[in-house]
Amino acid sequence: MVNRWRDGRRLPGGDARLSITYITLRLPSPLTPAYNPPFLDLSSTEGPVKRIKAIYPGSFDPPTNGHLDLIERGSKIFDELVVAILRNPEKDPLFSVADRRKMLEAMTSGLDNVSVDTFDGLTVDYALRVEARAILRGIRAISDYEYELQMALMNRKLQPGLETVFMMPAEKYSYLSSRLVREVAQLGGSIECLVPDLVEQKVREKIDVAHKFTNREQSAGKTPSEGKSKSRKKKL
Numbered sequence: 001m002v003n004r005w006r007d008g009r010r011l012p013g014g015d016a017r018l019s020i021t022y023i024t025l026r027l028p029s030p031l032t033p034a035y036n037p038p039f040l041d042l043s044s045t046e047g048p049v050k051r052i053k054a055i056y057p058g059s060f061d062p063p064t065n066g067h068l069d070l071i072e073r074g075s076k077i078f079d080e081l082v083v084a085i086l087r088n089p090e091k092d093p094l095f096s097v098a099d100r101r102k103m104l105e106a107m108t109s110g111l112d113n114v115s116v117d118t119f120d121g122l123t124v125d126y127a128l129r130v131e132a133r134a135i136l137r138g139i140r141a142i143s144d145y146e147y148e149l150q151m152a153l154m155n156r157k158l159q160p161g162l163e164t165v166f167m168m169p170a171e172k173y174s175y176l177s178s179r180l181v182r183e184v185a186q187l188g189g190s191i192e193c194l195v196p197d198l199v200e201q202k203v204r205e206k207i208d209v210a211h212k213f214t215n216r217e218q219s220a221g222k223t224p225s226e227g228k229s230k231s232r233k234k235k236l
């Protein structure tokens, strides 16, 4: 193999198997308002290599083995992957954002290029803030497609410079969702193999506490709905 400079001149060393890597820091042009985040262009004599950062936004309430499968796949494709938990004040989640963050951090501790963060507002605005170039989303079945397509196209309308990348989790997780995990666990079914062990334990603890609370209210002669409204009032 003959190595050459970019302008075509031969590198010293003849046929030696030498590969040179040079780094260019590209900065966004003030003349082009379109999204153009700075990134390190690691070029080598064997061709350009772009460093791509992606975000994987979601609710993760709770994170499942399907989420983990997608994170692992994403971490192999992207140089950097940020799992971004939406802070949504309108939802009544099973887990607080802090709990979800801890679970995801533990689940991804072995993946060096994966980090966990939280955000509110528009996903595209968050992506811009962290200088990501792509949004990763999972598609399990055709039923996911319509919603995901709608979201991807809206995100593209809002920010044309960002790409949405869809990946499929393993087939064994194609029926799995956080909503079903919560429902099965709340009705006493097993969620083993659907979520990592540490998440299973946390879900059990949460549901045991909720059951104890309901039983106490029922034995005090209240209907579940009376108990609920009381507990809501207490929170306020």
Ligand code: PNS
Residues within 6 Å of the ligand: 057, 058, 059, 060, 086, 121, 122, 123, 124, 150, 151, 152, 154, 155
């Ligand atoms: O895990 P989920 O609940 O399917 O994730 C949905 C999520 C968080 C990706 C989506 O609701 C979202 O992006 N929310 C942030 C607000 C936003 O950007 N809305 C416009 C989306 S087109």
